[in-house]
Amino acid sequence: xxxxxxxxxxxxxxxxxxxxxxxxxxxxxxxxxxxxxxxxxxxxxxxxxxxxxxxxxxxxxxxxxxxxxxxxxxxxxxxxxxxxxxxxxxxxxxxxxxxxxxxxxxxxxxxxxxxxxxxxxxxxxxxxxxxx
Amino acid sequence: xxxxxxxxxxxxxxxxxxxxxxxxxxxxxxxxxxxxxxxxxxxxxxxxxxxxxxxxxxxxxxxxxxxxxxxxxxxxxxxxxxxxxxxxxxxxxxxxxxxxxxxxxxxxxxxxxxxxxxxxxxxxxxxxxxxxxxxxxxxxxxxxxxxxxxxxxxxxxxxxxxxxxxxxxxxxxxxxxxxxxxxxxxxxxxxxxxxxxxxxxxxxxxxxxxxxxxxxxxxxxxxxxxxxxxxxxxxxxxxxxxxxxxxxxxxxxxxxxxxxxxxxxxxxxxxxxxxxxxxxxxxxxxxxxxxxxxxxxxxxxxxxxxxxxxxxxxxxxxxxxxxxxxxxxxxxxxxxxxxxxxxxxxxxxxxxxxxxxxxxxxxxxxxxxxxxxxxxxxxxxxxxxxxxxxxxxxxxxxxxxxxxxxxxxxxxxxxxxxxxxxxxxxxxxxxxxxxxxxxxxxxxxxxxxxxxxxxxxxxxxxxxxxxxxxxxxxxxxxxxxxxxxxxxxxxxxxxxxxxxxxxxxxxxxxxxxxxxxxxxxxxxxxxxxxxxxxxxxxxxxxxxxxxxxxxxxxxxxxxxxxxxxxxxxxxxxxxxxxxxxxxxxxxxxxxxxxxxxxxxxxxxxxxxxxxxxx
Numbered sequence: 001x002x003x004x005x006x007x008x009x010x011x012x013x014x015x016x017x018x019x020x021x022x023x024x025x026x027x028x029x030x031x032x033x034x035x036x037x038x039x040x041x042x043x044x045x046x047x048x049x050x051x052x053x054x055x056x057x058x059x060x061x062x063x064x065x066x067x068x069x070x071x072x073x074x075x076x077x078x079x080x081x082x083x084x085x086x087x088x089x090x091x092x093x094x095x096x097x098x099x100x101x102x103x104x105x106x107x108x109x110x111x112x113x114x115x116x117x118x119x120x121x122x123x124x125x126x127x128x129x130x131x132x
Numbered sequence: 133x134x135x136x137x138x139x140x141x142x143x144x145x146x147x148x149x150x151x152x153x154x155x156x157x158x159x160x161x162x163x164x165x166x167x168x169x170x171x172x173x174x175x176x177x178x179x180x181x182x183x184x185x186x187x188x189x190x191x192x193x194x195x196x197x198x199x200x201x202x203x204x205x206x207x208x209x210x211x212x213x214x215x216x217x218x219x220x221x222x223x224x225x226x227x228x229x230x231x232x233x234x235x236x237x238x239x240x241x242x243x244x245x246x247x248x249x250x251x252x253x254x255x256x257x258x259x260x261x262x263x264x265x266x267x268x269x270x271x272x273x274x275x276x277x278x279x280x281x282x283x284x285x286x287x288x289x290x291x292x293x294x295x296x297x298x299x300x301x302x303x304x305x306x307x308x309x310x311x312x313x314x315x316x317x318x319x320x321x322x323x324x325x326x327x328x329x330x331x332x333x334x335x336x337x338x339x340x341x342x343x344x345x346x347x348x349x350x351x352x353x354x355x356x357x358x359x360x361x362x363x364x365x366x367x368x369x370x371x372x373x374x375x376x377x378x379x380x381x382x383x384x385x386x387x388x389x390x391x392x393x394x395x396x397x398x399x400x401x402x403x404x405x406x407x408x409x410x411x412x413x414x415x416x417x418x419x420x421x422x423x424x425x426x427x428x429x430x431x432x433x434x435x436x437x438x439x440x441x442x443x444x445x446x447x448x449x450x451x452x453x454x455x456x457x458x459x460x461x462x463x464x465x466x467x468x469x470x471x472x473x474x475x476x477x478x479x480x481x482x483x484x485x486x487x488x489x490x491x492x493x494x495x496x497x498x499x500x501x502x503x504x505x506x507x508x509x510x511x512x513x514x515x516x517x518x519x520x521x522x523x524x525x526x527x528x529x530x531x532x533x534x535x536x537x538x539x540x541x542x543x544x545x546x547x548x549x550x551x552x553x554x555x556x557x558x559x560x561x562x563x564x565x566x567x568x569x570x571x572x573x574x575x576x577x578x579x580x581x582x583x584x585x586x587x588x589x590x591x592x593x594x595x596x597x598x599x600x601x602x603x604x605x606x607x608x609x610x611x612x613x614x615x616x617x618x619x620x621x622x623x624x625x626x627x628x629x630x631x632x633x634x635x636x637x638x639x640x641x642x643x644x645x646x647x648x649x650x651x652x653x654x655x656x657x658x659x660x661x662x663x664x665x666x667x668x669x670x671x672x673x674x675x676x677x678x679x680x681x682x683x684x685x686x687x688x689x690x691x692x693x694x695x696x697x698x699x700x701x702x703x704x705x706x707x708x709x710x711x712x713x714x715x716x717x718x719x720x721x722x723x724x725x726x727x728x729x730x731x732x733x734x735x736x737x738x739x740x741x742x743x744x745x746x
Contacts, residue, residue, distance in 0.1 A: 101297075
């Protein structure tokens with residue numbers, strides 16, 4: 001398993017743990033839950049996106065990489081903007097609740113973290129093999 | 133912040149890379165200033181933070197927070213300022229190593245902590261009544277999952293409140309007030325990375341980028357960094373601008389008439405656009421549109437600033453994405469038509485009535501220049517400081533162009549474009565916004581100029597003195613209103629009592645806006661000023677006997693809340709005479725006039741109003 005693949009698995013595991021913590025009753029979980037939730041809700045999709053981008057670079061090394069700070073800004077801004085837009089849409093749809101919002105962020109994170117597993121698995125796992 | 137944003141193969145001109153010293157820098161291991169540089173901000177943060185925390189809140193007076201902060205706090209500030217300049221000059225022409233970046237970054241973070249965290253350390257309650265109100269709006273969504281657009285216009289742009297509620301809910305936080313105390317510190321820390329990237333790209337100098345973001349921290353005095361939608365709006369704006377500057381400046385530009393094209397032929401400023409694959413550029417474009425959408429649903433003014441800035445960049449030949457202003461306008465107008473109908477129905481005059489009315493904005497500034505002599509002095513220092521910043525930036529732009537042959541077109545546009553924001557119907561606050569959006573780029577021009585000036589020794593001394601002198605000046609002008617922007621614990625206790633005794637839908641009346649209320653039950657009461665607020669403060673008997681305006685006559689009960697913050701605010705900022713409440717108003721709050729005192733403590737009085745006797 002490549003390091004980028006391990007990172008993807010770690011993000012997916014983090015997502016599962018964060019969802020479980022976020023669905024605890026209010027006031028439970030203490031500072032660990034609070035810090036984890038803030039990181040996950042604001043930056044979960046960003047972390048997944050960064051891992052995805054790294055994996056995609058391994059699949060296509062000829063593409064010019066972005067400077068690391070720019071890449072972090074790109075994904076972080078997208079992650080927080082998506083939270084603002086989706087939470088607004090859900091409020092106006094009358095469906096806003098904490099579990100709904102956690103589910104939305106979890107789906108964004110999982111989709112981003114699992115995308116290269118589906119699209120470029122062969123290239124990553126077996127260098128030189130035909131792309132799936 | 134160790135990333136090098138420059139495209140490989142490009143080199144900055146000699147006089148902008150460093151500060152031009154011919155001597156090489158001493159190796160880190162032999163130079164104690166650089167070797168121990170990382171420790172200085174850590175120690176300064178501990179000493180300065182402890183000093184601020186030991187300050188006495190009751191000493192805050194007409195000059196603001198500066199009166200309550202002990203001297204070791206200012207020593208810590210001076211040490212950080214001086215140490216940062218030494219670190220920067222210690223680099224000479226070298227690019228910073230990772231340790232160098234960490235050291236400079238630690239200085240900037242320490243400065244943010246000391247300057248923007250000082251009230252959080254010193255005051256027993258989070259500051260600024262409006263931030264309490266925003267915590268209440270967040271609580272409304274967290275607790276009930278819905279907004280109340282008919283109660284308050286700000287619910288029509290719920291992006292910030294809904295996102296904050298989502299984080300609070302997932303974190304298990306039952307009271308969003310937990311976010312308020314440290315929100316300014318976090319917000320400023322979020323501003324800085326995009327500003328560093330923009331500065332590095334446009335000035336082509338790591339040294340100038342670091343000096344610029346160091347300057348931004350004390351120059352940004354306008355206080356639009358509390359727990360508020362406009363804070364998130366500004367963060368979104370900076371991220372959005374970063375992507376435009378890095379990806380979309382070069383390429384085919386909008387065609388303009390020949391006479392308008394002449395000055396667009398100036399050499400390209402800053403580094404070239406990042407060289408990336410078309411897919412990645414398309415991804416960046418999608419993020420730009422997403423950020424615009426997020427701004428459109430979060431804050432009414434930020435997307436308009438985006439339209440102004442993008443249009444100005446396009447006209448200046450520094451934005452190839454020519455349809456962007458149209459997209460931003462469509463998203464803004466789309467949200468106003470679909471999501472904010474509850475606001476604009478019946479408020480068209482408020483939206484368009486003052487549009488383009490520069491006099492209204494400048495009149496709003498004039499309205500802010502009133503109050504006690506101390507307050508007036510602070511306000512005048514702010515105005516002079518802002519004017520000096522802009523004039524210095526103008527002079528610096530001329531210097532770079534005329535004497536160094538570098539036309540900083542993009543930075544000049546970013547400084548000037550926000551001035552169009554004064555056309556927005558937002559009174560004097562629009563001018564504050566203009567400075568907020570413009571000043572970071574003024575700092576970039578100034579930083580680049582400071583490092584490119586001749587007479588290096590004199591220039592270095594000037595930069596060092598300015599960097600150190602700016603810090604206490606910031607404390608004065610940023611927190612000069614603290615006598616009424618602080619929140620006293622007894623004021624909060626009084627509001628908790630009101631929420632215990634007042635039935636829902638009651639009128640809650642405060643003589644001025646500086647009251648920490650609505651942090652819960654934000655939409656469950658009728659929060660109001662007296663029907664004739666000015667007459668009430670002046671002690672007019674008819675105004676005091678009739679505090680309830682027409683829309684509140686059918687409320688089940690009416691309570692008047694008077695706090696120290698309101699009394700000081702009216703004296704310091706609204707021009708009411710000293711003792712206006714004790715001498716003019718309080719003697720008339722009698723049972724004959726319909727008032728019954730139901731609660732009192734050292735900082736607040738609560739009266740129930742049951743109607744004056746005929």
